[in-house]
Amino acid sequence: MALASLFQCLGTFLVMFWSVSWSPVHSASAPENEVTLRPNAWLSEGKITTMTLPKGRTRRLYFTLRKAPAMSVTVSPCDSPIEWSLSARTLKDKPLKSQQWSSKKSMPEMWWRGPGNEEKIHTFSGSAVDNYSSPAYPRASIYILRLHSKQQSSRATVYLHQGPGPSGAFPLIPADPRVHTLGVGMTSVTLSWAPSASLASPAQDKYDYCVLVNSERNFHSLCAAQKNAREERDKSREKTEKKRRVTAWPILKEWWWEQWEVDLEKQTPTSNGDLQCVCEGTESVCTVSELLPDTQYYFDVFVRDRLNGTSMAYEGTAAWTHGEAGPSITTLREGELRWVTFYDGGPRSEKFFSFRPHGSQQNGLLTAQNCGGGSKVQITVSSKGRVLTTEAVGKDMVQIWLHGSQVYLIHLEREGTAMSKSSTTALPGVLKTSVKMQTSSAYHRKGVPSLPSTLQVKSFNRLRGCDSVTLAWMGTEERSLYCVYRRKLRSRHGEDALDASCLGPESRSDTERVLCKYFQELNPRRAVTTAVIGSLEAGTTYVFDVYLMRRWGIPVKYASKIVKTRKEC
The missing domain is CATH 2.60.120.680 (GOLD domain)
Structure with missing residues (x-):
């Protein structure tokens, strides 16, 4: 008890002593909770x-x-x-x-x-x-x-x-601080800039230029470029560290990691990733090489004082390297029917087209059909460098739905030549393959139009007369127009030519068209329609062609049907 009283008295005495000694100094200018600045x-x-x-x-x-x-x-x-x-x-x-x-x-x-x-x-x-x-x-x-x-x-x-005059701690920038582009190639860019007055001073040996190139942005200081390079290097180390953790070779992975660290230390601080910097020389003209074609790059020039560790930046510039010589691209018009032909000029051949659908929906339909030849044709549709779809164009019609882009690049490529007697003896310049193609804007559609389940046309022998025949074919669940064309078969040798799948209604005479009708059936299994073709000559052989006429895409041709009217009725 006595000890506690003694400590209490001692504490009271110390408080009174410090308050008397220091209060005159701190009362107006220095509160007790303030600390000294750095x-x-x-x-x-x-x-x-x-x-x-x-x-x-x-x-x-x-x-x-x-x-x-x-x-x-x-x-x-x-x-x-x-x-x-x-x-x-x-x-x-x-x-x-x-x-x-x-x-x-x-x-x-x-x-x-x-x-x-x-x-x-x-x-x-x-x-x-x-x-x-x-x-x-x-x-x-x-x-x-x-x-x-x-x-x-x-x-x-x-x-x-x-004191008056320049300090000399920072290099001098000329009155024209811009970096100029003298020449641009596919993989190189030549730059020039006005020389710094510091390189004309007596202490010119301590100055040099740093030329920086990257594909992201211009940098206002060498310090910012170095920090960006360190961040990229750290990201690269993190990725490598993650790969190292899952390495299946526990004995070799540590050795490989140590070797990677040694190689990294040998690099300059600004040579990581796509950030490249060269700090040497006093020439004010520089050619940066080993660039990628058709790529935008940013160029910065810094004049550096190596002794003081300071630098000053010129006004950077940007340049887009030239792309490789690309193929010619043909623009397809709305609803244009185009025949694409490939001639014998080598094992591979290709053609490029572009199409821009009309309307705010940006919907379109591309239809293509191989119209003969011994080669396969592959069609690839892309937009903004991204491949959307790839289809092989054969005997059957190909329908490609275009949706979601403003412009489409259509690439047709002949894959090879079929090994046949006719193809091996063909002379250069002879037509090898032909493709029929059309592009149309499908304003309010939500997908590709439906096609008939079969393209065969059937005739009924019991309904065949001396001046008329009855035909039947499969339709679709969509309301469509079907047109029938007729033609006399004058020789059996022309039968194959008349059965060409690419022979469209645009190549037929109006006098050959005998019937057009609309048809629709919601049940695809029951979508069968018939037509009676009259005004025929007795005992005559006719070739009948049925076309599915469409608002979008190439008309669909059914297989040709040969029918001979009765000679006696």
């Missing part, structure tokens, strides 16, 4: 200072001038835009020496919080290097430099120079 709050003259800028926080640097007639402040952001300002503060009274040594506040804070006037003399916002040069502010007691990063945590370098 030691680097003073900005040193003639020294490059690197500042870390946390997102959303303002960092302050203070400096005074030693009777210098002029000054310059250079701020170089690294990888993101920042805001910085320079203010001149005039104090009525300087802080007392007793306050400077006894207060928990740092010297800049004592000057900043004292009574006086503050005037902002310069502001800047952006990601480029900015320099402020001016005669010394006549009434300034202390200068305050504020730096702020809104988007993300970043870094910036600050340099203070006291």
Whole structure:
């Protein structure tokens, strides 16, 4: 009990002692909960200072001038835009020496919080290097430099120079800071820029140019480019680490990983991924090679001071390398019927077409049919470099539904030549394969039109007369128009030619058309329609062709039917 009373008395005595000793100093200027600012709050003259800028926080640097007639402040952001300002503060009274040594506040804070006037003399916002040069502010007691990063945590370098003229810490950029493109090829681009005045100085040996090329964007500083390269390298390491974890060779994987680390250290910090940088030489003309054809690249040029570790950026440029010589592309018109022919000119042949459907729905239908020849034809439809579908075009009609794109690229390719006697003895230039193709805009359709289950035409012997015959064929569940054409068969040798599947109604005479009718049956199994063809001659052989006339696509031709009328009735 006595011991507790003793400690209580001792604590009361210490509180009274400290309050009497320190209260005169802290009562007005230094609350007990304030702490000293960082030691680097003073900005040193003639020294490059690197500042870390946390997102959303303002960092302050203070400096005074030693009777210098002029000054310059250079701020170089690294990888993101920042805001910085320079203010001149005039104090009525300087802080007392007793306050400077006894207060928990740092010297800049004592000057900043004292009574006086503050005037902002310069502001800047952006990601480029900015320099402020001016005669010394006549009434300034202390200068305050504020730096702020809104988007993300970043870094910036600050340099203070006291006195007139350039500081010499940063390389000089010419009056024309642009990077010009002299020539563009398929895999190379030639650049030029105005020389920097720093390379004409006596200390020109410490300067060189860095040329940076990448396919993402231009960089405002060499620091930003190096940070981007490190991030890409870290991502590559993470991917490699994941692959290493699932490696099936537990003995070899550690050795392989160590070798990969050694190889990576040999690379330059900015040679990772598609980011390529060359820092050597003092020539102001450079040719960047080993690029990809038909690709956009961004080019940056930096003049670098190797001794000080500083650099200045030119205004970058961009160029698109030339593409490889591509094939000619033919535009298909709405509903245009086109015959695509391949001649004997080698083992492979190809043709390109483009089609743009009409209407806001952007729906279309592509129909194609192989019309003879010993070669197979493959049709590929793509849009914006993405293959949508690939179909082999044979005897049967091919229907390809086009939906969801504004423009389609249609590629027809002959795969090879059939090994037959006629094909092996064919002379160069002889027609080998022909494809019939049409493209149409299908405004309100939701898919490809239905086709008959069979394309055979049937005739009824009991219904065959001297001047008429009865035909039947399968239709579809969609309402469609069917037209029948007739023609006398004058010789048996022409039978095969008349049965050509690609012989369309556009090649037939109007006098041959004998009947057109609409038909629809919702049940596909019962979709059978018939037609009686009259006004025929007795004992005569006729070839009858039925066509399914469609609003979209090529008309569908049924197999030709040969019927001979009765000679006597």
